[in-house]
Amino acid sequence: MKTEVAILAAYLDFIQIMPNSGRQAILLHPNESSRILRFEDMIIAGKLMSMGILPNAQIQLVRRNALGHTLIFRINNRFKIALRRDEAQTIIVEGA
Amino acid sequence: MISLPLVSKKFVILAGNPNSGKSTLFNLLTGLNQRVGNYPGVTVDRKTGTMQLTPNLEATLLDLPGAYSMYPTSKDERIVISQFLSEAQQPDLIIYVADVSQLEKQILLLTQLRDLGYPLILALNMIDLAGVTVKTQILADHFQIPIVPLSGKTGLGITALKMQMTGMLYSPDKPSEPYYKIPEKEMRLVNAFSDELLFPTPYGKLLTIQHASWLTNLTPELKEEIKNKSVSEGFNPVQAQISETLSRYDKFTPVIRSALHLEEGGSGIKITDKIDRWVMHPILGSIIFFFIMLLIFQAIFAWATGPMDFIEAFMSDVSTGARTILPAGWITDLISDGLLAGLTGILVFIPQIAILFLFIGILEEIGYMARAVSMFDVMMRKFGLNGRSIVALVSGGACAIPAIMSTRSISNWKERLITIMVTPFISCSARIPVYAILIGFAVPKSYWMGLEVQGLALMGLYGLGIMMAFIAAYVLKKIIKSEDRSFLMMELPVYRRPVTKNLVFLVFEKTKAFVLGAGKIILIISLILWFLASFGPAENKTASTDTGIHKLIHEKPELDKSFAGILGKTIEPVIAPLGFDWKIGIALICSFAAREVFVGTMATIYSIEDDSDVASIRTHMARDRNPETGALIYNPATTWSLLIFYVFAMQCMSTMAIVKRETRSWKWPIIQFIMMTGIAYIGSFLVYQILS
Numbered sequence: 178m179k180t181e182v183a184i185l186a187a188y189l190d191f192i193q194i195m196p197n198s199g200r201q202a203i204l205l206h207p208n209e210s211s212r213i214l215r216f217e218d219m220i221i222a223g224k225l226m227s228m229g230i231l232p233n234a235q236i237q238l239v240r241r242n243a244l245g246h247t248l249i250f251r252i253n254n255r256f257k258i259a260l261r262r263d264e265a266q267t268i269i270v271e272g273a
Numbered sequence: 274m275i276s277l278p279l280v281s282k283k284f285v286i287l288a289g290n291p292n293s294g295k296s297t298l299f300n301l302l303t304g305l306n307q308r309v310g311n312y313p314g315v316t317v318d319r320k321t322g323t324m325q326l327t328p329n330l331e332a333t334l335l336d337l338p339g340a341y342s343m344y345p346t347s348k349d350e351r352i353v354i355s356q357f358l359s360e361a362q363q364p365d366l367i368i369y370v371a372d373v374s375q376l377e378k379q380i381l382l383l384t385q386l387r388d389l390g391y392p393l394i395l396a397l398n399m400i401d402l403a404g405v406t407v408k409t410q411i412l413a414d415h416f417q418i419p420i421v422p423l424s425g426k427t428g429l430g431i432t433a434l435k436m437q438m439t440g441m442l443y444s445p446d447k448p449s450e451p452y453y454k455i456p457e458k459e460m461r462l463v464n465a466f467s468d469e470l471l472f473p474t475p476y477g478k479l480l481t482i483q484h485a486s487w488l489t490n491l492t493p494e495l496k497e498e499i500k501n502k503s504v505s506e507g508f509n510p511v512q513a514q515i516s517e518t519l520s521r522y523d524k525f526t527p528v529i530r531s532a533l534h535l536e537e538g539g540s541g542i543k544i545t546d547k548i549d550r551w552v553m554h555p556i557l558g559s560i561i562f563f564f565i566m567l568l569i570f571q572a573i574f575a576w577a578t579g580p581m582d583f584i585e586a587f588m589s590d591v592s593t594g595a596r597t598i599l600p601a602g603w604i605t606d607l608i609s610d611g612l613l614a615g616l617t618g619i620l621v622f623i624p625q626i627a628i629l630f631l632f633i634g635i636l637e638e639i640g641y642m643a644r645a646v647s648m649f650d651v652m653m654r655k656f657g658l659n660g661r662s663i664v665a666l667v668s669g670g671a672c673a674i675p676a677i678m679s680t681r682s683i684s685n686w687k688e689r690l691i692t693i694m695v696t697p698f699i700s701c702s703a704r705i706p707v708y709a710i711l712i713g714f715a716v717p718k719s720y721w722m723g724l725e726v727q728g729l730a731l732m733g734l735y736g737l738g739i740m741m742a743f744i745a746a747y748v749l750k751k752i753i754k755s756e757d758r759s760f761l762m763m764e765l766p767v768y769r770r771p772v773t774k775n776l777v778f779l780v781f782e783k784t785k786a787f788v789l790g791a792g793k794i795i796l797i798i799s800l801i802l803w804f805l806a807s808f809g810p811a812e813n814k815t816a817s818t819d820t821g822i823h824k825l826i827h828e829k830p831e832l833d834k835s836f837a838g839i840l841g842k843t844i845e846p847v848i849a850p851l852g853f854d855w856k857i858g859i860a861l862i863c864s865f866a867a868r869e870v871f872v873g874t875m876a877t878i879y880s881i882e883d884d885s886d887v888a889s890i891r892t893h894m895a896r897d898r899n900p901e902t903g904a905l906i907y908n909p910a911t912t913w914s915l916l917i918f919y920v921f922a923m924q925c926m927s928t929m930a931i932v933k934r935e936t937r938s939w940k941w942p943i944i945q946f947i948m949m950t951g952i953a954y955i956g957s958f959l960v961y962q963i964l965s
Contacts, residue, residue, distance in 0.1 A: 229378020
């Protein structure tokens, strides 16, 4: 039991530390929800955060438009935002 | 003895995120006491208004552009930050407006303003929305600022806000502790410049250091010093911004969650999703967009004609009236043919401008414009434009001047420049009267599949302008080099019913801007034209003993012998291959100042040719024949050629002036002029040669 908890804790740490864990938000399926782990571009991160999009926020892909070049996301079930593909690529969400 | 109480004047700023309902509240508070000006050095609208709070307390309100945080990403947002960081004109009070249903993401800027040390009131807007309950006391205790729940739409809570404002202005109350504790490293930097930077609070000093490179109130030496010190201290501005933002969110998010209860899918979210399923559909959405545009232009064509005819008939009556009252002579001519004709040329545009801005206003207010921007972003980027360019291009349908001004929200310089360069290709309202007068000569009034053929021809001309705008944009994209980053990151707000008051103000403001801005030029040109057309060189009148203007007044020359006729005839060889005669030549010369002058020129030309001036310009033009061949001047070939010329040519002095101001050099307006007029000449030449 004790070892299991330790392994779980180690795993959680691994997810937190490991820079390659998670996936780009563009890989979400329509209507699929996830949680934001981190941002890979500092400047975009600054902009997104001032608009209320923060690490740990719930993120849901609403739809892909313009052959996948524009993505509409719903954040925290409260508001929608349109992002370009290359902007959304810098958002890393939970899940493999 | 009666002593008058002293009226004290205070300065209040309205701040908030985009889509917070700030402007609605501004309109509600100030009513008609509004003034629109410019920020020094830039042309973003600076809206101020006054309100009387008590008999001896008057407040001047400033409606700032919406911003998300004190870290700007566009020029528009920089204005907001500059306003707060400048020592000049510090506000006595800030009313921070936030949409209660989006409170969690709209509070960041509030906490930043709080740390700048300004007295604040938090106005919780849209409190009348269904599915929202808020415990204001929790928020008031946490932020230590007064909170007023209100609705800008219904006016609920406005009295409470005014009372709170009065109280705060009489005895300003500021929170004692800053909201965000600046970390050690940043604090060292702040302390290093604590004497040089005048801003009172440490956070204000920190922001000044962050934005030193573009702030205008710092000396170059100080900027250099700040830059060097930041580097040596290992200060990373983006990292600092992110950790500050995170720490602020960490502090207020749990508080807001405990104070606010939002019903799942409430406050319009469900309906918005339903509408978006159609409106944002990749194919259906584009069809809907096109349909809306078609509807707008049909509406302009259908609804504006009545009021325009009325204005023309009315002004014609005034002109006739003036002639009967006033004694015959050059002053009467000046008033009737110069001044009143020019005035008609201005007033006649009001219906079109008002209708177009009403529609743009509705699309903006309900939240559709943001959808259009996001939908067209990819397509626009292929042409070197930005999704936001769609707003400028659509507004260009009314007038290129406000459209070019609207490009300020495009933060990428190259995309913004291209938008500015190609927007005048979009047929503006000033071309409508030219099109409307000429289309009748090019296409007979008939129907095709139940649609007016003339209306279809008009649409075709619009389409041509739009097409050329994109071709030019694509070419410019290949030529202009830039390394700036461009962003979309567009919030799609919940659909809302438009607020009538906002629409009324928008329409009023835009019409006023046109009448006062472009109107002046039109009037001056009309007067110059009247002079050019009424007077000519006095070579063969040497017998007269009169001197100067008196001599000319009594012997009004034939139009072809007037200054205008001479000028038109001089350029005739150049424009003859396009099928234009000297009268059109006069109109073209005058149109280079502003297209709308074409109609005025025609009015002046024909009302001077025969003095009746009651029949419409159109009948005069239709009757006009070549004196030698007897052929109609406005035959289809010439008319189409002229129409094409008006679609493409840069014929607006005001637009060029705006482009110069926006690009900060004469280089771009000159390139634009050569490009557009060159294309117009080639286009007209080809059309005339093919059709004739």
